[in-house]
Amino acid sequence: xxxxxxxxxxxxxxxxxxxxxxxxxxxxxxxxxxxxxxxxxxxxxxxxxxxxxxxxxxxxxxxxxxxxxxxxxxxxxxxxxxxxxxxxxxxxxxxxxxxxxxxxxxxxxxxxxxxxxxx
Amino acid sequence: xxxxxxxxxxxxxxxxxxxxxxxxxxxxxxxxxxxxxxxxxxxxxxxxxxxxxxxxxxxxxxxxxxxxxxxxxxxxxxxxxxxxxxxxxxxxxxxxxxxxxxxxxxxxxxxx
Numbered sequence: 001x002x003x004x005x006x007x008x009x010x011x012x013x014x015x016x017x018x019x020x021x022x023x024x025x026x027x028x029x030x031x032x033x034x035x036x037x038x039x040x041x042x043x044x045x046x047x048x049x050x051x052x053x054x055x056x057x058x059x060x061x062x063x064x065x066x067x068x069x070x071x072x073x074x075x076x077x078x079x080x081x082x083x084x085x086x087x088x089x090x091x092x093x094x095x096x097x098x099x100x101x102x103x104x105x106x107x108x109x110x111x112x113x114x115x116x117x118x119x
Numbered sequence: 120x121x122x123x124x125x126x127x128x129x130x131x132x133x134x135x136x137x138x139x140x141x142x143x144x145x146x147x148x149x150x151x152x153x154x155x156x157x158x159x160x161x162x163x164x165x166x167x168x169x170x171x172x173x174x175x176x177x178x179x180x181x182x183x184x185x186x187x188x189x190x191x192x193x194x195x196x197x198x199x200x201x202x203x204x205x206x207x208x209x210x211x212x213x214x215x216x217x218x219x220x221x222x223x224x225x226x227x228x229x230x231x
Contacts, residue, residue, distance in 0.1 A: 042223065110163045113160065113161060
């Protein structure tokens, strides 16, 4: 149980175009999903928290107009990188907060990641 | 400021050998600590999760320990295999639905 998928697994796009990445919780409902970015040999950096039916909460320094997040259902959140530039090339990972228990509150299940390369 | 520090940054061991990875944290209040394995180009996969009342937790050849007093945790890998080559990330959660604090990970390479 608690499987999270991402699509696509990798994408190459031209500078100036937009790219949409999907994150799905396959076997549980997730009212909260998270989007992370990871650069080579670095830790995961939280970009934003996505709540179903409401606006996403962005971390400091993350441009909300550039990284559009939509969480329209309890099993799907999308991240759209608008007007992508080479510096946006990174590994994007989503996670979904599981149903959890009192002891495992706040447990997150991670997707397999999406490698974005902007030429 | 909440921080998680891991050591060593990288490690090379021979197949079949054991190794221990370290994690020190300053997250407060503390709720639980998790160890994840992240293969290159993949998302993190949970190995163990421990609350403040747990001292040790095993998952196959992986054994995690936690000392909530000194705010230290370790991950011991027994009889390493080539497939253990990955980054191992220590993640600490504060109380409630607080943001997770990630360590930078230890890159482990198991050599034949």
